[in-house]
Amino acid sequence: MAKVMEASGIPVALITALTTLAKDVGAPRIVQGVRIPHPCGNPALPSDRDRAVRRRIVMMALKALQTSVVNPTSFVDPSVLI
Amino acid sequence: MRLEMGTFPITEATFGPRTELDGTRLVIDHDELAALVLENGFFRRVRIEIVSPGESARIIHLLDAIEPRIKVEGPGETFPGFLGSVETVGEGRTHRLGGVAVMQSAEIPGRGKGGLLMVREGIVDMTGPGAAYSPFSQTINIVLTLELEPNFSDEEYDRTIRLAGLKAARYLARTTVDRRAPQYRTYDLTISCPALPRVVYVHQIQSQGTFARTFFYGKPLDHLIPTLVHPNELLDGALVSGNYAYQSMKTPTWLHGNNPVIEQLYDRHGRDWNFVGVILSRGHFYGISEKQHSANHVAKLARMWNADGAMITWEGGGNSIIEAMLTIQALERAGIKTTAISYELGGADGTGTPLLLYSVPEADALVSCGTYERPLRLPSVKRVVGGRTIRCDPAKGGHHLPAHQSLQLDTSLQMYCGTNQVGFGRRRGIDF
Numbered sequence: 001m002a003k004v005m006e007a008s009g010i011p012v013a014l015i016t017a018l019t020t021l022a023k024d025v026g027a028p029r030i031v032q033g034v035r036i037p038h039p040c041g042n043p044a045l046p047s048d049r050d051r052a053v054r055r056r057i058v059m060m061a062l063k064a065l066q067t068s069v070v071n072p073t074s075f076v077d078p079s080v081l082i
Numbered sequence: 083m084r085l086e087m088g089t090f091p092i093t094e095a096t097f098g099p100r101t102e103l104d105g106t107r108l109v110i111d112h113d114e115l116a117a118l119v120l121e122n123g124f125f126r127r128v129r130i131e132i133v134s135p136g137e138s139a140r141i142i143h144l145l146d147a148i149e150p151r152i153k154v155e156g157p158g159e160t161f162p163g164f165l166g167s168v169e170t171v172g173e174g175r176t177h178r179l180g181g182v183a184v185m186q187s188a189e190i191p192g193r194g195k196g197g198l199l200m201v202r203e204g205i206v207d208m209t210g211p212g213a214a215y216s217p218f219s220q221t222i223n224i225v226l227t228l229e230l231e232p233n234f235s236d237e238e239y240d241r242t243i244r245l246a247g248l249k250a251a252r253y254l255a256r257t258t259v260d261r262r263a264p265q266y267r268t269y270d271l272t273i274s275c276p277a278l279p280r281v282v283y284v285h286q287i288q289s290q291g292t293f294a295r296t297f298f299y300g301k302p303l304d305h306l307i308p309t310l311v312h313p314n315e316l317l318d319g320a321l322v323s324g325n326y327a328y329q330s331m332k333t334p335t336w337l338h339g340n341n342p343v344i345e346q347l348y349d350r351h352g353r354d355w356n357f358v359g360v361i362l363s364r365g366h367f368y369g370i371s372e373k374q375h376s377a378n379h380v381a382k383l384a385r386m387w388n389a390d391g392a393m394i395t396w397e398g399g400g401n402s403i404i405e406a407m408l409t410i411q412a413l414e415r416a417g418i419k420t421t422a423i424s425y426e427l428g429g430a431d432g433t434g435t436p437l438l439l440y441s442v443p444e445a446d447a448l449v450s451c452g453t454y455e456r457p458l459r460l461p462s463v464k465r466v467v468g469g470r471t472i473r474c475d476p477a478k479g480g481h482h483l484p485a486h487q488s489l490q491l492d493t494s495l496q497m498y499c500g501t502n503q504v505g506f507g508r509r510r511g512i513d514f
Contacts, residue, residue, distance in 0.1 A: 017369055018370060018404065019370060020370055021401075021440050024440055024441075025436075034369075035369050081369070081371070082369065
């Protein structure tokens with residue numbers, strides 16, 4: 001879906017735990033998510049820290065949208081990884 | 083480590099006054115078996131039915147399938163960690179009833195838990211087109227339909243259902259204890275021709291949580307770091323399945339003890355290769371680094387074993403193909419030639435993409451065990467065992483269909499072991 005939408009001129013940031021898979025299918029802007037069951041946050045953390053993690057992921061996704069890319073490109077904020 | 087497996091082929095099963103073996107006929111004392119199943123107190127009642135190949139019958143709500151087995155000589159117990167201590171098995175002598183499966187059937191309450199780890203419908207058709215999807219259409223099935231007492235936890239149901247099946251299986255195999263088996267086979271990894279290439283089997287199982295779990299000596303493998311095991315341990319019941327997540331691509335306990343890959347690696351051991359052992363690994367890790375970590379450890383263990391070749395199978399579907407593929411890559415990069423068995427996708431007619439969710443260039447020798455993506459029409463049957471209606475799409479809230487009628491299924495995901503990746507199937511994919 002990310003590929004098709006990009007092709008029609010809409011930048012798409014794909015947040016996923018499985019960056020390898022996203023790269024494999026050619027998604028242009030790949031944002032590192034946390035885990036398969038919870039890509040956009042970490043429910044194991046206290047809620048204020050989870051909120052911070054979620055914010056960092058979304059900020060990274062916004063950065064990805066503003067970056068011009070040619071090939072599949074990964075955007076990783078190491079602090080969100082467990 | 084030398085295991086002698088005595089097989090008592092069974093051609094017929096009936097109820098009778100006393101549980102015994104009469105030649106190749108298994109006679110079952112219904113009430114005694116029922117009392118054994120009910121003794122843990124979680125079931126309101128049990129219905130025991132015998133279902134034989136060729137019958138116009140459909141078994142539904144299937145959970146595990148277990149081969150009747152008993153340890154008659156040597157250390158440990160059948161299904162160690164559940165029915166006995168955790169003493170290491172795989173030596174001595176074990177008896178099995180050939181061609182028989184004990185199965186539990188139960189409607190486990192959904193409880194709206196959602197997600198991927200819920201119990202999904204499992205179907206065996208004993209005749210017609212569905213029989214080709216169900217390897218267990220060829221076995222005599224002793225089905226325990228369990229009516230659950232209300233208000234127990236998922237974990238309590240899960241454990242009790244498993245124990246009921248394992249105990250029933252051992253009970254039936256007890257008929258063989260003082261007898262000599264018509265067939266014996268010895269499993270021994272001793273190497274007589276050191277020059278032959280060394281081959282390892284990588285058995286990637288599924289173990290994520292309740293209802294999607296595999297046990298090794300009774301312990302869940304949810305946090306498994308790849309480990310070395312002796313194939314005889316697996317042939318002797320060390321692996322027990324509690325995996326009901328996707329019934330078409332799972333490995334029930336019956337199959338862990340009769341794994342065709344292990345059987346065939348043994349068949350040609352000392353002739354075409356030396357089978358050196360099994361690496362047990364787990365798929366479905368939730369992050370890419372754990373997946374890579376698991377793959378790296380498998381390759382490291384195979385190198386420590388001086389393996390020249392590896393055979394890998396992977397249980398379950400979805401993202402666990404990533405561990406399987408990364409493992410192939412890590413093994414090939416370590417100079418170990420690797421081949422795998424997998425189902426394929428490709429849509430209803432097999433021409434769609436992708437054929438696999440994920441692949442690596444090193445995966446250049448794959449064996450297909452068919453697809454589940456083809457729609458399937460099952461004809462009506464005379465007899466339904468395990469309930470009245472089948473439950474479709476539980477993840478979407480579930481809807482029920484009368485089970486005896488003809489069924490139009492979008493996929494064959496519910497067909498029990500229809501695309502299991504250890505190759506115990508009646509279907510395959512051919513590249514043409």
